[in-house]
Amino acid sequence: MSSPKAVGLGFVGTGMISDTYLENLTSFADVRVVIVGDLDQQRARRQAEKYDVPAWGTSEDVLAHPDVEIVVNLTIPAAHAEIASQAIAAGKHVWSEKPISIDRATGRALLDQAEAAGLLVGVDRHATSALIDRWGPTSTDQRCPTAAAGTRQVITRLTAS
Ligand SMILES: NC(=O)c1ccc[n+]([C@@H]2O[C@H](COP(=O)([O-])OP(=O)(O)OC[C@H]3O[C@@H](n4cnc5c(N)ncnc54)[C@H](O)[C@@H]3O)[C@@H](O)[C@H]2O)c1
Secondary structure, three states: OOOOOOEEEEEEOOOOOHHHHHHHHOOOOOEEEEEEEOOOHHHHHHHHHHOOOOOEEOHHHHHHOOOOOEEEEOOOHHHHHHHHHHHHHOOOEEEEOOOOOOOHHHHHHHHHHHHHHOOOEEEOHHHHHHHHHHHOOOOOOOOOOOHHHHHHHHHHHHHHO
8 A cells, every 4th residue: 555655666567577577666665657658559458457556558658647756667668768868858766677778878978867857866786787787886886786776776765866
């Protein structure tokens, strides 16, 4: 059961991994999943009904939803940066599945965009480690210690503010 101050989450991407996220994130009192979206509308609808999420639709619907504070970006890797950038432009924090982007310049630009907007970006730790191995400790290491802790860090900073 979510508390009245629960942080609103909106999912973009309701494929295979979304079950794991939805099972967990619908069980915490300090977050509530308010909408799920996907290119495949029926997939979004199925997941909304399965996890009792009140709304479903497109990624645009998720980004436009006034109660979404964090976008949980579970799209395919090639779409991660674009969706994350759109979410930041819409004033939302972003949790992104790995990888944050498919090239370094795009990942850097995304973090710069978020910083300029005063928003947070989190990404899965294992992917972060892979990025650091490949590109050096320049990108996401400070902000994204682990998937769970990263999401928690975004949530904690929101609820503390
Ligand atoms: N499947 C796993 O076990 C697993 C584990 C860890 C991480 N991941 C990561 O999670 C992400 C998703 O994996 P998955 O297995 O759920 O993939 P999937 O292909 O099952 O699902 C991806 C979903 O995103 C949707 N989508 C793609 N582009 C979109 C867009 N522009 N707007 C809206 N929706 C869009 C697709 O329609 C699809 O429903 C990937 O980045 C993957 O690396 C997956």
